[in-house]
Amino acid sequence: MGAADLVRETREDAGLSRSALAARAGVPTSTVSRIEDGSTDPTLTMLARLIAAAGRHLSVSATAQQADSTRPAIEVLNQAYMPDPQGRKVNWARLRGFLDQIAAHRELAAEAIETPPPRSGDAAFDALLAGIAEKVADDAGIPRPRWTKTVPPSPTPWVAPGTPTRVARARANAPAQLAARNIWLAARDLWRDAA
Incomplete structure (x- = not known):
């Protein structure tokens, strides 16, 4: 949950x-x-x-991950999309976790973005994942994965929610790889080490 x-x-x-x-x-x-x-x-x-x-107590625990789940893989990030009748829901923590792993282990970048994620059913979310893969490739100095060429830009602009000032700031700070896909989210909203 x-x-x-x-x-x-x-x-x-x-x-x-x-x-x-x-x-x-x-x-x-x-x-x-x-x-x-x-x-x-x-x-x-x-x-x-x-x-x-709300009158409850939050309990948090840490459990060991299985060996194969410790390697970043964009192919499973489609699970970060949650369809909802009231609008798009995204598990941002999961996306940031993937990017944090890549930042910590740049040598895994090519393998992490090689296999395409299954389509989520949301064209904008699919465009976001393709843009993320392209930025990861560009940042690592490796060729972009071929599968990203088959993912079209979002049919409608995906703009960060918030005040007009926050929206304008996100548009101004969107990575080129996302902006080219009609995704207007600031780099710092996904990449923690972004300026």
Whole structure:
């Protein structure tokens, strides 16, 4: 279960509205809304704070990964897309985790982007993954994977949610590989080491 679902289900189980949960946690209602809508990933501290405000305790544990799951692979990132009747939901933490692994192990870049992910059913999300693969290749100084040529740009612009200033900043700071695919997300929203 992702953070968005966890916060929503905990809040609903407690019989609280978004604004009531926000008031109890001492945060703006917009913070709860962005987390539940999946447009932002909360820190662990924020997640624990919201869960506590709903009268629950957050428990976190670490488990060993299987050997094959430690290697980054774009082919499984289609699982970061979650269809929803109210709009696109993306597990941003999963995408950032992939990019963090590549940043830590640049020697794995070619292998990580070689096999294409299955199509998700959302043309914009598929374009995002292709743009990510192209940026990973360009940053590593390796040829772009051939499969990205078969993925068309997003049919409609994918713009970061937020205030007009935040949207303009995201457009100005979108990597060229994403912008070429009609994806207007700032590099720092995905690549943690981006300036």
